[in-house]
Amino acid sequence: MLRIITDFDGPIVDVSERYYRVYQICLDKTRNPRQKVRKLTKGEFWQLKRSRVPETQIGIISGLDTAQAQEFSQLRKQTVHTQPYFQYDNLGDGAVDTLLQIQQAGIDLAVMTMRRVRELNYAFNQYDLGKFFSEDRRYCLGNDYIKTGDTKDKPLLMSRALQELPPAYDTWMIGDTEADIVAAKSHGIKVIALECGIRDRNQLEQEEPDLIVKDFSYAANLILEQSLQTI
Ligand SMILES: [Mg+2]
Numbered sequence: 001m002l003r004i005i006t007d008f009d010g011p012i013v014d015v016s017e018r019y020y021r022v023y024q025i026c027l028d029k030t031r032n033p034r035q036k037v038r039k040l041t042k043g044e045f046w047q048l049k050r051s052r053v054p055e056t057q058i059g060i061i062s063g064l065d066t067a068q069a070q071e072f073s074q075l076r077k078q079t080v081h082t083q084p085y086f087q088y089d090n091l092g093d094g095a096v097d098t099l100l101q102i103q104q105a106g107i108d109l110a111v112m113t114m115r116r117v118r119e120l121n122y123a124f125n126q127y128d129l130g131k132f133f134s135e136d137r138r139y140c141l142g143n144d145y146i147k148t149g150d151t152k153d154k155p156l157l158m159s160r161a162l163q164e165l166p167p168a169y170d171t172w173m174i175g176d177t178e179a180d181i182v183a184a185k186s187h188g189i190k191v192i193a194l195e196c197g198i199r200d201r202n203q204l205e206q207e208e209p210d211l212i213v214k215d216f217s218y219a220a221n222l223i224l225e226q227s228l229q230t231i
Contacts, residue, residue, distance in 0.1 A: 001108050002227050003168035004220070005139075005161065005189070008113035010176025010197030011216040012095045013123060016046050018088040019198075022080045027062055030072040037063035050200040081115075086122050092196060094217040099132045102220055107227075108168060110137040112157055114150050114179070117143050136164070150179035158183040170227070174219045181207040192219040 009015045020042045031037045040048070040062055048058050055076055059069030079085065102109050111133050113120060120140045124130035139157045147153055158173075173184035176197025181204070184191035193209035194216060195201055204212050213219050 001166070001168045002223070003108040003110065003165070003171040004102060004223060005110045005112050005158075005171065005173045005184075006216070007173075007175035007177070007180045008111050008115060008120065008123070008140075009089075010092075011174050011194055011219070012092055012099070012111075012129070013127075014090045014092050014196075015198070016042065016049075017090060018085045019049060019080060020045050021088050022076060022085055023058070026072050026076045026079060027059070027064070029075060030059070030064060030068050035063070047200075049198055050203070052199065052203050081119065083122075086119065087126075089123065089126075091127055092216060094215070096127070096129075098217045098220045099129070101224070103132060105224055105227075107223070108137075108165075109133065110139060110161060110165065112139040112154070112161060112173070112175075112180075112183070114141060114147070114153060116141045116145065150177065151182050154179040154183040155186050158187050158189070162187055162189075172219075172223050174216065176204075178203070178207045181209045184209075192222065194219060 006012065023045055024039065027037055027039060038061070045058070048061070055073035056069040059072035060066070064072055109132060115123070117140055120138065139161050141147065141153065171189050173180060173189050173191040174194065175181065175191065176194045177199050181191050181193055191209045192211045192213060193204040193207070194214070195204070195212060196215040201212060211222065213222065
């Protein structure tokens with residue numbers, strides 16, 4: 001059995017609009033009523049996120065002072081993964097076609113995400129994606145799980161998945177952040193990093209994934225081609 005374990009935000013869903021909306025709201029809430037700030041464009045904001053500029057720095061670049069930037073960062077962290085903001089997420093280009101392609105090729109597919117159960121279910125319902133992932137192929141955080149950090153939490157999920165899932169002759173991880181790459185590499189799993197998500201190529205290269213490609217569709221096609229060659 002050939003298996004793909006895919007991250008969710010990045011490969012399948014584009015979160016940039018949610019993150020940008022929350023940025024704007026937090027900036028507005030943090031600034032003083034008469035304070036002039038410099039609201040970044042979505043392109044500027046997303047490029048900063050992709051190059052891993054810290055939130056406090058994004059606050060300062062936007063015209064906040066140091067104390068406000070701390071407050072802004074805290075507020076953002078409390079807000080970004082809450083309702084009603086998930087409605088701003090968009091399906092990635094070609095994501096559903098790619099999921100269909102994987103399913104039709106008979107590849108075992110699991111999702112591994114730092115979303116909580118309710119957050120994952122929300123998106124599954126929103127875009128009718130549940131049909132691609134059976135209950136025992138959903139690796140996410142519990143609704144009450146206390147997060148420590150993605151690069152710590154995700155390897156724990158990977159470890160659980162590798163204990164629970166039936167053996168596969170070949171497994172690939174697909175993801176868009178350092179957490180995905182660390183989770184895979186710490187368990188000897190091959191990993192393809194995607195440039196369509198929240199990290200730019202330069203950031204991804206530092207974590208040394210096996211491959212870096214444009215998006216989910218490219219990654220899936222590469223895996224499919226390779227599997228055909230093996231046969
Ligand atoms: Mg991701």
